[in-house]
Amino acid sequence: MLPTVNSPSTDPTQNLALEERLMSLGREVFMLWRNRPSVIVGRFSDIPAEVNTEFAEANGIPIIRRKSGGGCVYHDLGNVNYTFIVRDSKALTLEYFSRRVINALEALKINAVLEFRHNDILADGLKISGAAQYHHEGMLLHHGTLLFDADLSIIPKVLKRSGKVANIRPLLSRDMDTEEFMRRFSASNDYVQERSALHEVQRMGGKS
Amino acid sequence: MITFKKEVLYTKSNEWAEKVNDLVRVGIDDYSQASLGDIVHVELREAGTHVRAGESFGEVEATKSVSSINAPVSGVLVRVNESVIASPSLVNLDPFGDGWLAEISPDDLSELSALMDSEAYKEYIR
Numbered sequence: 151m152l153p154t155v156n157s158p159s160t161d162p163t164q165n166l167a168l169e170e171r172l173m174s175l176g177r178e179v180f181m182l183w184r185n186r187p188s189v190i191v192g193r194f195s196d197i198p199a200e201v202n203t204e205f206a207e208a209n210g211i212p213i214i215r216r217k218s219g220g221g222c223v224y225h226d227l228g229n230v231n232y233t234f235i236v237r238d239s240k241a242l243t244l245e246y247f248s249r250r251v252i253n254a255l256e257a258l259k260i261n262a263v264l265e266f267r268h269n270d271i272l273a274d275g276l277k278i279s280g281a282a283q284y285h286h287e288g289m290l291l292h293h294g295t296l297l298f299d300a301d302l303s304i305i306p307k308v309l310k311r312s313g314k315v316a317n318i319r320p321l322l323s324r325d326m327d328t329e330e331f332m333r334r335f336s337a338s339n340d341y342v343q344e345r346s347a348l349h350e351v352q353r354m355g356g357k358s
Numbered sequence: 359m360i361t362f363k364k365e366v367l368y369t370k371s372n373e374w375a376e377k378v379n380d381l382v383r384v385g386i387d388d389y390s391q392a393s394l395g396d397i398v399h400v401e402l403r404e405a406g407t408h409v410r411a412g413e414s415f416g417e418v419e420a421t422k423s424v425s426s427i428n429a430p431v432s433g434v435l436v437r438v439n440e441s442v443i444a445s446p447s448l449v450n451l452d453p454f455g456d457g458w459l460a461e462i463s464p465d466d467l468s469e470l471s472a473l474m475d476s477e478a479y480k481e482y483i484r
Contacts, residue, residue, distance in 0.1 A: 193417070193424045194399045219399075220422035240393050240483075244422060269422065285425040286414065288371070 151339055152234070156332075157183035160227060162190060162214050170217065173235050173284075173291050180339040181233040181293075182332050185225040187301075189213045189308055192220040192282065205308050218282035218293060220268075224308055228299035228317070230332055238290040244269040244281055247292045251279060254337050259323050276316035298331050361388040362480055363454045367430070367473035370482065371412075374454060375430035375473060378461070382431050382470070385458040386418070386449060389483055394420035397446045402427075402438040402460055409435055411469055415460060418449065430473055433464040 155172065157165050162185040172179050188211055189201055197203065197213060200222045206213055211224075225231070234247060248269050255262040255271070255278075262271050262278065271279035281294030299319045305312045319325070326334070366374040372390035376383045391397065402416035409415045414426035415435060429435075438460045442448045449457040464470075474482060 192419075192422075194401065194419055217424060218422070219419040219424040281422065283423040285423065287412075287426065287428070 152178050152180040152236070154336060154339060155179050155181040157181060160184055160186045162186070162188040162212060162225065165231070166190070166214060166216055169233055169235070169291060169293065173286065173289050176237075176289060178236045179233075180336070181235070182336065183231050183233070184227050184229065184328075185231070187211050187224075187226045187304070189222055189224055191215050191222045193217055193284070194219070195222050197222075200310055202308050202310055209308075211308060216282070216284075216293075217286070218284040218291065220280065220282035221311070222309055223280065223295055224300070224305045225295070226300050226304070228297070228301065228319075228328060230296040230298050230328065230335065231293060232296065232335065233291060233293040235289060235291050238285055238288055242290055242292065244283060244292070247294070248279075248281060251281075251294065251296075254335055255279075255318070257337060258318075258331075258334060260318060260321050273316060273318070273321055276314050278316055278318050278321075296331075296335065298328050360392060361454070362476040363387075364476050366454065367470055367475060368479035368482075369428065369430045369473055371428045372483075373428060373430050375470065377467070377470065380463065381436065381461040382433065382464050382467075383458050383461050384415075384427075384430055385453055386427060387479075388453050391450050391453045391457070394418065394423065394425065396420055397449045400442045400446045400449065400459070402443065403435055405435055405438055407435045409433065409462070411472075418446070427459060429462060431462060431464045431469040432466065433462040435460055436463045437461040 165183045248264050252262045265272050270277045279296050284291040297317050366376040374387045397418050397420050399419040409429040411432045415429045416427045417424050439458050
């Protein structure tokens with residue numbers, strides 16, 4: 151299993167900086183983290199076109215750019231973020247990780263499906279999770295959101311383009327709080343262990 | 359079907375490099391563009407910047423995925439391809455031709471000898 155980093159911070163700038171620092175160290179890790187209310191925008195997002203900056207400013211919601219691709223998302227403490235930082239390989243597509251996340255959600259009896267166009271994860275046709283990647287100097291950062299118990303009413307106010315989204319918590323057959331969900335979701339980390347083990351076998355086989 | 363251009367050299371990070379007069383023209387290869395998918399944004403460092411071999415000189419975004427592009431040789435970025443910045447899909451359509459990214463004036467042309475030819479590269483990505 152990858153070492154797990156549970157970020158103690160809810161400061162979005164600090165958490166994004168922590169991801170980048172871990173990536174620059176070249177160490178493989180799994181990270182779970184939450185941000186206090188903030189808008190996190192993609193590497194090339196057009197902020198004035200995608201974010202209601204007046205609303206964000208009036209409500210003290212910072213707008214912060216990440217290294218990965220994709221669009222703008224709203225975070226608060228009811229949204230759980232996960233990050234895989236691993237040595238890059240072409241097999242580690244967005245879909246590869248989305249499948250792992252779906253498996254982890256299915257273990258919690260959530261009927262999650264992959265939407266192929268954007269690699270979003272949907273439940274009952276509504277987006278519950280999105281992901282993005284950043285490939286740099288042989289390392290891959292794959293991170294994603296899990297809307298668990300977020301204030302969804304803010305999203306159409308702060309984002310100019312927002313799709314239909316839902317929280318995971320009301321879909322659970324047995325209720326749990328966000329902290330318990332984070333502990334249970336860590337199970338998705340197991341699948342990377344399989345991948346690492348497989349690579350090890352292939353590498354040894356290839357060299358002999 | 360992935361195309362391998364014989365006249366260029368390849369890096370381990372899937373860029374190609376071709377000597378054009380005194381310059382080294384650089385792009386991403388067909389294998390790389392095919393695995394990235396539709397490229398929607400290209401950003402390159404400004405002409406005049408000095409880059410080291412293996413160092414990032416730009417980024418491309420395919421759907422939700424940003425990838426750094428590394429310089430195959432050290433030198434000064436003398437020209438970036440404005441066409442791919444305006445039309446990123448050129449990288450998908452013609453990665454070895456109109457989809458080239460930049461030209462580098464190399465510090466030391468012998469750095470090219472560290473790169474792979476198309477046969478070695480085919481083996482490398484197999």
